[in-house]
Amino acid sequence: MIRSNLKVWLVVALSFVCIGSEVGAQSLAELQRLAEELRSKSDYPGVWLASGEVGGSVQIAASGLRKADSPVPVAPLDRLHIGSCTKAMTAVLIARLVERGVLDWSDSFATVAPRYSERLPATHRGVTLEQLLQHRSGYPENARDWLLKRGVFITDFRSEILLDSLGTDQLEPPGAKERYSNLGYLGAGMIAEHRTGRSWEDLMQAEVFRPLGLDSASFGPPSLLDSLEQPWGHAVIEGRLHSAQADNPPALGPAGTVHLNLQDWFHFCELFAGGGPSGFLKAETLAKLVQPELNEEYAYGWVTAKEDWARGRVVTHAGSNRWWFAEATILPERRQVFLCVFNRSGEDASELAAEARRRMWELKAGQK
Numbered sequence: 001m002i003r004s005n006l007k008v009w010l011v012v013a014l015s016f017v018c019i020g021s022e023v024g025a026q027s028l029a030e031l032q033r034l035a036e037e038l039r040s041k042s043d044y045p046g047v048w049l050a051s052g053e054v055g056g057s058v059q060i061a062a063s064g065l066r067k068a069d070s071p072v073p074v075a076p077l078d079r080l081h082i083g084s085c086t087k088a089m090t091a092v093l094i095a096r097l098v099e100r101g102v103l104d105w106s107d108s109f110a111t112v113a114p115r116y117s118e119r120l121p122a123t124h125r126g127v128t129l130e131q132l133l134q135h136r137s138g139y140p141e142n143a144r145d146w147l148l149k150r151g152v153f154i155t156d157f158r159s160e161i162l163l164d165s166l167g168t169d170q171l172e173p174p175g176a177k178e179r180y181s182n183l184g185y186l187g188a189g190m191i192a193e194h195r196t197g198r199s200w201e202d203l204m205q206a207e208v209f210r211p212l213g214l215d216s217a218s219f220g221p222p223s224l225l226d227s228l229e230q231p232w233g234h235a236v237i238e239g240r241l242h243s244a245q246a247d248n249p250p251a252l253g254p255a256g257t258v259h260l261n262l263q264d265w266f267h268f269c270e271l272f273a274g275g276g277p278s279g280f281l282k283a284e285t286l287a288k289l290v291q292p293e294l295n296e297e298y299a300y301g302w303v304t305a306k307e308d309w310a311r312g313r314v315v316t317h318a319g320s321n322r323w324w325f326a327e328a329t330i331l332p333e334r335r336q337v338f339l340c341v342f343n344r345s346g347e348d349a350s351e352l353a354a355e356a357r358r359r360m361w362e363l364k365a366g367q368k
Helices: 004-017 022-042 083-099 127-135 154-166 182-196 200-212 250-256 260-274 283-289 347-365
Strands: 047-053 060-064 233-237 239-245 258-260 303-307 311-318 325-329 336-342
Touching: 004 047, 022 047, 022 154, 022 347, 047 260, 047 347, 060 325, 083 127, 083 182, 083 233, 083 250, 083 260, 083 283, 083 311, 083 325, 127 182, 154 182, 182 200, 182 250, 200 250, 200 258, 200 260, 250 311, 258 260, 260 283, 260 325, 311 347, 336 347
Parallel strands: none
Antiparallel strands: 047 060, 047 336, 233 239, 303 311, 311 325, 325 336
16 A cells, blocks of 8 residues: 555656756756755654745655654655644634624624623633734633543533633733734634534635645644554654654644645645635735734734845744644745745754745745
C-alpha cells in the first residue's frame, strides 16, 4: 500500500516540475534545494514549502520523512497540520454568515444565546464577534481544562469548557486590550453554532472548505491508526524526539485543529491577495479581515506589519499544536503567498520559518 502511494506521489511531484516554462522548472528546483537545506540544518523530520502568485501555479517542495524513525519520504501534497492558522478560516466562516445576514459583527452570546449567556459572567455576556476574533474579548488565553467534559456532541464540550474557564479571576475588561485567546475563537465558533444549530466542523465544511474546493481539508491529526500514508507530528520531550498522531483537543477546533495540503492552503490564502472564486466574499469584507482596528497588528486571524525584506505590507500568522509548526505569509500588493510547514515543533521553529519566508521571497524576486 505504501509503495503504490509513493509511486503516485512521485508522479504528482514530477507534474509540478513540468508545469510551466523552463524558468518555472528551474525555480521549483531552487525551492526544493531550499527545503532540503532547511531540513538538513534543522534536523527536522520534514519540511514543506510553497510559493506562488495569484493567477499562477503554486510551486511546492518537500523534503524529509513522514515519521522520523520510518523510511517513508514526505510528498508535496501531504496533509499538514496548521494549528492556529485555523483562526483565519474561522474568521472567514463568520464573515460568510455575516454577509448573508445569519450573523452580525455585533452579535454576542447575549443576542444569539441569551439563556446560555446568563450562565456567563455579566461583564462578558455582550462580548461581540469582532472582539472575539480580534483578541479583545478579555478572555484568558486558554481553557482551564480543555478536556473538562466528554459527551456525544462537540458543542457540549465547548459550552461547558467556556463556562468553566470564564468563572475565574483571569478575565480582563472586554474591548480595550488585546490579549491573545484561543478561548475567544472557541466563543466565536460557539456563537455560530448557537445561531445555526450546526457544529463548527459542519459549518466549516459547508461555508469554507467545499466552496473553495479545499478537498484535503479536515480536522485533527493528518495521520491516524499508525498509518504512514500521511505525516506524523514530532516534539522534543525530555531531550528526546517523539513522534505522535496527536492534536489539540477537539473542543479547541475554531482556534486550531485544521489540516490540509499546501495546494489547498495556498488557495485559501490567496483570498487575501486578490484571488479566490468570484462572489465568495465581498472585497470590503476581505479588506476588513486583514485590517487591525485596535492597534497596528492583529486583525481577524492575521497579523499585519510592514517588513523591509518584503518592501511593503505583510499579512501573516503562525500556528502550532505542539507537534507541528506552520506559517503563512501573504504580500497583498504583490499578490504573493509563501507557506512553510514542519512536522515538528521547537523553540527554533519560528526562526527557521522566518528564514524560509525571506529566502522564498528572494527566490521569487530573483525571477523578475
